[in-house]
Amino acid sequence: MFKINSLSYKYLSGREGLRDVCMEGVAGDRIVLMGPNGSGKTTLLSALATELNSKGSVEVLGHSADENLQEVRRRIAFAGDRPVHLEELSGIENAQLFADLYGLERQYAESVLDNLFTRFGLSKVKHFPVSSYSHGMKKKLQLVEGFVHSPELLILDEPTLGLDPLSLEEFIDFIVQFKKGCVVMATNDPLVATKVATSVVFLMDGSVVAKGSPQELLDQLDEEVKVEIWTSGSEQKITSLESDGMVARVSPDKIVANMPSDVAPLPELMKTILRAGFEISRVEIARPDLSDVFLMLTGRSLTEESAVAREQLT
Numbered sequence: 001m002f003k004i005n006s007l008s009y010k011y012l013s014g015r016e017g018l019r020d021v022c023m024e025g026v027a028g029d030r031i032v033l034m035g036p037n038g039s040g041k042t043t044l045l046s047a048l049a050t051e052l053n054s055k056g057s058v059e060v061l062g063h064s065a066d067e068n069l070q071e072v073r074r075r076i077a078f079a080g081d082r083p084v085h086l087e088e089l090s091g092i093e094n095a096q097l098f099a100d101l102y103g104l105e106r107q108y109a110e111s112v113l114d115n116l117f118t119r120f121g122l123s124k125v126k127h128f129p130v131s132s133y134s135h136g137m138k139k140k141l142q143l144v145e146g147f148v149h150s151p152e153l154l155i156l157d158e159p160t161l162g163l164d165p166l167s168l169e170e171f172i173d174f175i176v177q178f179k180k181g182c183v184v185m186a187t188n189d190p191l192v193a194t195k196v197a198t199s200v201v202f203l204m205d206g207s208v209v210a211k212g213s214p215q216e217l218l219d220q221l222d223e224e225v226k227v228e229i230w231t232s233g234s235e236q237k238i239t240s241l242e243s244d245g246m247v248a249r250v251s252p253d254k255i256v257a258n259m260p261s262d263v264a265p266l267p268e269l270m271k272t273i274l275r276a277g278f279e280i281s282r283v284e285i286a287r288p289d290l291s292d293v294f295l296m297l298t299g300r301s302l303t304e305e306s307a308v309a310r311e312q313l314t
Contacts, residue, residue, distance in 0.1 A: 001061060002060045009043055009054040020056075041186040046078075061076070077154050077155065092127060098146075099112070102149035116148065120140040183196075188302045199213055202217075204300065214290060221292060229257075231273065249301070255273060255278070
């Protein structure tokens, strides 16, 4: 389906957006990219979608990405993180436009679109102007447009943002059943990644730091549990607390720490939290997820901005 070899890319600022990335996918693969803002996820997806001039090689569906562009783009779908539609047209008119651009016969396209609008819960609003759609509805319409021509390679950037729970489950079911082609998508939702991915690629500052199946990555924290301590009351502006050599992460409403499965360090951690002026409302113990694995491997949170993102803001 695709093969990326030694792919590098520099932004106009001169900063490296991708650094010697190698990756490949075959039919049946569902590859999920995870990393903080600026880690290179969107840049990598854009290169795979033949939208960037980059250093290295990108081969898609047997063609070099800088050759036979029309043939490659006819057989792939790329849905970016920000839906773009003709707002004055209805949902079905926007989707039909994509079907026309892909050369689908009208009667066939109508049948496919009817099924897709039903699947993503848009049937009742398909004749409404897109300007009246919520962000989540526009995301779902974007997925309809991307799937209309039965692409062989699906490239999706944060496709689940804004989806309601029912639509999210429909999307996950649709992707998992997509057997004939390959899916490459970016998401930082650990639950979605675990349910969807056959393999996960962790990116940081344009480089691949780890990859493997969700279970292979989770096994690296097999002997640990994640403890979430819900708190309130403290006015201290701190991002972490240290207790017995263990560092707990502080967010506005809870403190999170990974610890051995016997949770032996928990009592001392709770004392440290109380001494810091917090009030504890409840404690929850769960298995670590992929965001915890990423933190363990990189020392960084998926919700942080990478060095690239910080530089672009300055």
